[in-house]
Amino acid sequence: MDSLLDNAIMSIQLGLEDHASPDKRRVISAARNLYAGVLLLCKEVLRRLSPPNSNDILIRTRTRAIRGADGIVCLVGSGNKTIDRTQIEEVFRQLAVAVDLSKLRRLAEIRNDIEHMHPNVGPALIQEAIADAMPIIRTIIVNELQEEPGDLLGPEAWAALLDEARVFKAEQDACRESLGSVGWGSEALASAVSEFRCPNCTSTLIRNGNPAAAQVGELQLICSKCGEEADPDGVVEEALNRALEWDSYIAAKEGLEPALDECPECGKHTFVLGENRCVNCNFSIRGYECFVCSEPLTLDEYRFGDGKLCSYHENVLSKDD
Structure with a gap:
C-alpha cells in the first residue's frame, strides 16, 4: 500500500x-x-x-519545467507542499x-x-x-x-x-419531514432549508416543533442535538447566505448585483435579487418606477432615494436645486 x-x-x-x-x-x-x-x-x-x-504533479502546489534527454520539455511537481x-x-x-x-x-x-x-x-x-x-x-x-x-x-x-x-x-x-408542510413561497428559501443550522451548536438537525406551521413566520425551530430553540428569522437569514454564497461570488466577479442583499424595509439580509423581493417580510420593489422616465427602480435607488426617482433623474434634479 x-x-x-x-x-x-x-x-x-x-x-x-x-x-x-x-x-x-x-x-x-x-x-x-x-x-x-x-x-x-x-x-x-x-x-x-x-x-x-x-x-x-496533480497534488503539488508548485511545478517546474524540465527538459528530457529527447529534448521534450514537460512540467513536473516541485517541492513537498x-x-x-x-x-x-x-x-x-x-x-x-x-x-x-x-x-x-x-x-x-x-x-x-x-x-x-x-x-x-x-x-x-x-x-x-x-x-x-x-x-x-x-x-x-x-x-x-x-x-x-x-x-x-x-x-x-x-x-x-x-x-x-x-x-x-x-x-x-x-427533521426534514417536520418542515415538509411549510409553504416557503420562494424557490431560494426552499433550497436553503438544507442549510438550516443551530445557532448554538451549528448542527443541521433542525426540526419544526409546530406541526400546524404553514409558513415561515409560524415555525418553531428546535435543535435535535442540543435541544435549544432557535430564532427562525436568524436561521433563515444565515441559511440564505450559505445557499446563495456561490451565486453572489460569481456575481461579484462579473460585476453584477449580488444574489442576496439587505432588505430596505426589515433590515434583514434576505432580499433575493433573482426573485426581486424579501423572503422575510415579502417586500418587493415591483411597481416602483421613476416618476420622470417610468424606468423601474433598482433596489439601491429605492434604498437611497425617496422611492420616486431613478438615480439619473435624482442627480439631475439635485443639480437644478
Missing part, C-alpha cells in the same frame, strides 16, 4: 477510535483525523491520475472525477466549529461529520481505488462508519 493511502486509512481509523473513546477531550482529534483522512484519500486519487514520472481542499475540489471538477465533494466544505466547517467551540459543540457535530464523510470515503474506495471498504478500512471501522451515518440519516430525515 502507498504511504499516502496508508496515512489516509490510519487517519480515518484513528478518527473513529477517538469518537468512540469515553474521553470527551478526544472529540477534537476525532474531527481532525477524520477530515485529514478524507483529504488524503482525495489526494491519493489525484496521485494515481498524475502522469508517470511527473512527481505526482500539496494542494488544499478548495484546490482538490477544483482539480476534481476539471478532471470530471466522479466523486461528489459537495459535503467536503461542511466537513471543514465542522472541524473548525469543534476546534473553536469545544466542548460545547463537539459531541453534537462529530456524528454529522462521520455521516458527511462516509459517502465520499465509500465512493473513492469503491469507484476510484477499486477496493472494498471493509477490506481497506477494516471491518470494525467500516461498520462504525455505516452505523453512525445510518443513525444521523434517520434523524435528518425526521
